[in-house]
Amino acid sequence: MSGTTALLPFRPMEMSPAQLAAVSYLARYSGHTHRLYAFQLRRWFNWCENNGLDPLQEIQRAHIELYIRHLGNSGLMDSSVVTMMHAVRGFFRFAHIDGLIASDPAVYARLPKVHRDESRTQGLDRLELIRFLQVAQTLTVHHGALAYLLGINALRASEAAAVRIEDYAETLRGHRVLHLVGKGNKPATMPITVPVLRVLEACRGQRTAGPLILRPVSGNPIDRRDAYRMVTRIAKVADVPRHISPHSLRHAAITNALDAGVPLRDAQILARHADPRTTEHYDRARGNLDRHAVHFLTAYVAGV
Structure with missing residues (x-):
């Protein structure tokens, strides 16, 4: 064979x-x-x-x-x-x-060295993200829901496409929450803030169950390709001067969270990264010498 x-x-x-x-x-x-x-x-x-x-x-x-x-x-x-x-x-x-081979021949194989100081994805800064979310809501309620799930909750395209109305019906410890199954079939629970909930409820309408985001014309559930097309349309209407994909919105959510001062560990939880080094790639300000820890340590120890 x-x-x-x-x-x-x-x-x-x-x-x-x-x-x-x-x-x-x-x-x-x-x-x-x-x-x-x-x-x-x-x-x-x-x-x-x-x-x-x-x-x-x-x-x-x-x-x-x-x-x-x-x-x-x-x-x-x-x-x-x-x-x-x-x-x-x-x-x-x-x-x-599994015992099929006596040793693993790939474990010490030399791979090319890849140095990535930051993610190469073209994201959106704060003002661009705000405009993107605003424009998305002017198109259809489905575009709006997709944009908020990607750009605020940092979902992947496949995750956003799979969201069902039942997935965010629960309230946990005073927070409305979204249950999802992420990359690697890992379950996750995250809070839904009031602005996001408002957009999701507008998308839901009178429906009580089933897929949340639908294709605006046919009414069928979206998939990853639909999410890509919808994001491209929003970016065009919003006059974003570069290529934007669903991952660009996830990237924007993580980078803007870090820019807003969210600690790396909390940003890692938002992104659902297994390794904090992955989240570090999204930190656009980590090279800012004004934020270097030596300043805080000097003030703490030397009183200067």
Whole structure:
């Protein structure tokens, strides 16, 4: 069976150990992550097939590093090479855990060094975000709800598209809250502030259940692609002079929270980042010498 079909229909008796290990690994994921990792593993399987290698058995670190070099020579940026290796490294890690291979050949493979002082996403500053939210509400109530969920609650496009009316019906410790399932199937609960609730209720109308944000024309639930198109339309009407995506709104929520003085730990909770270093990439002012901790320490210790 060729690499291009290695991850297709689940027929265990017809699968090689490598194919079965790949299917087992991909079963941990769903949605966009599943599709992305399946694509990455297909590319690895194809490269192995072209070079006469089994994708799992007898793979050595040298093979992994040759594949990494191949990805770089194919024109991918260093950051894209690192991303393309996510599924390959996970595939070998779990194959080792499951006892399918004696050791993990990818664990010490050298990846390109990627230095990111800040997120490359083009976000919105405070005034641009305010205008974006205002314009969104003038289009339709659905555009308004989407903009507030992305730009205030920092939801991802797929998360905002999946919000149901029942998901924000509960009040917890005096706060109206939104329950959602985020990246990696991690559940999260976050408060809904009054301005956001007002927009969500306008979008809900007289409905009591079902998907919250609908396509303005057909009335069908939106998906990630619809969210992208809706954000693009809002940005055009708002005269934002650059490309804006749903992630730009999530980026704006996090960066503006940090600009407003929200502590890094609280901004991490808003973003639902597992690693605080990811949130740090959004801090536009961390290089500001006026905010350097040495000033506060000097005043505290030396009284100057």
